[in-house]
Amino acid sequence: MVWNFVNGKNQILLCCVAKIIICWLMNERYQNNKALPFLGKCKLNYLLKPLKKEYPFLKNSDSSSLQVVNEFLTQSWKNFFQDKTGQIGKPRFHSRKYLKKSYTGYVKTSKTGVLQNTKIKRYTVLLEPTGKYYLSLQVEISEPEKYSLTGKRVGIDVGVADLAILSNELKYPSFDSSYFEKKAKVWQRKYARRRHLAKLLVLQDRNKKVLCPRSLESFTNWQKAQKSKAKCQAKAANQRRDYLHKLTTHLVKQYDVIAIEDLKTKNLQKNHHLAKSIANASWRMFRQMLEYKCEWYGKKLIAVDPKNTSRICS
Known part of the structure; x- marks a missing residue:
């Protein structure tokens, strides 16, 4: 986790490049949907290995963050295909003016059980426009206690x-x-x-x-x-x-x-x-x-x- 903070900027840049490559691949398949089938999360994960051979700099990125990119991208395409209201548009590339710089990965440590009744699932490293880094954790907890009824x-x-x-x-x-x-x-x-x-x-x-x-x-x-x-x-x-x-x-x-x-x-x-x-x-x-x-x-x-x-x- 400390290594991720020290090299946070490089990790964010690598994750953004990976998003661009995988999004380009999915857009090509969407435009040629008759010839090429739509790829799910598991199939996209299988493609990470040949992509790393073609683009060696991807090897420097956290492997779990690339898998999360595949998961988010697959979910956004599913939302687009399943939407019947026409409110959800086709996934597109982020603008170069997009200031939110972050990457998400899985926590691989034996310390995930330190918090009581809590299981840490993922972490997200975020670089704010102020120049500060923040770490947010996605955790699985039990249901919170209900407030007592007041009759009001x-x-x-x-x-x-x-x-x-x-x-x-x-x-x-x-x-x-x-x-x-x-x-x-x-x-x-x-x-x-x-x-x-x-x-x-x-x-x-x-x-x-x-x-x-x-x-x-x-x-x-x-x-x-x-x-x-x-x-x-x-x-x-x-x-x-x-x-x-x-x-x-x-x-x-x-x-x-x-x-x-x-x-x-x-x-x-x-x-x-x-x-x-x-x-x-x-x-x-x-x-x-x-x-x-x-x-x-x-x-x-x-x-x-x-x-x-x-x-x-x-």
Whole structure:
């Protein structure tokens, strides 16, 4: 595990290259589906050995991470083939601007039983835009203990100024991220300016045909500004998530039945006057947390049609 952290960047790059190769192979088979059959997870794993002979650098990667790539890719193709609604698109390559750099592998150690009543299945090493590495573990645990019943019911109306307005007139405000947003905007301007100046200097060296022209990566000021901007955004995201966790846990403990509006957040964000406020309130994350916590702790969540929910009857 320590070796993976030390060589985390190389492992992530190798894993991304492996994804590209295997995705290209699957796309070729999809385009020629009459001549070539679709490959499942096991068959893709058999192809890893000849692929390593053809591309020797794949031998430097963790073998379990390549198997996980095959599993994720196979599952995404299955979701695409089995979807009848047309909402799931064909798997495609990640954009070069995709900032989430991670790889997943299996844990092979005798220490997996250290945690009581827990079995560690996989680990994921993630490189954040802030430059920090994080390790997340996928574990198998027993069902959590149910919360005691209180006999209370409540309806929740979500809003922008107040995140949750309860039917018993209690209000919970939205998370205020204005401080971090201002700092992120300042660093965003610095980042854009420094990167633009670096590009001009690179073009100047290229036009003058300098013996040792500078590359964009040799200018570190814009990279420092990017990390500072990412740190401000990460702080706001972490504090917002912490606030929502505390609020949803409190609500699930207090009430046995919770009714909430079945809002389509994606459609509501098309309103450019409210899109930023809705995104900051994190309605979707709030509902998702309520859903799985109610399922975990033996409570009930009801999604109600939002039509006329905010109107007071005569």
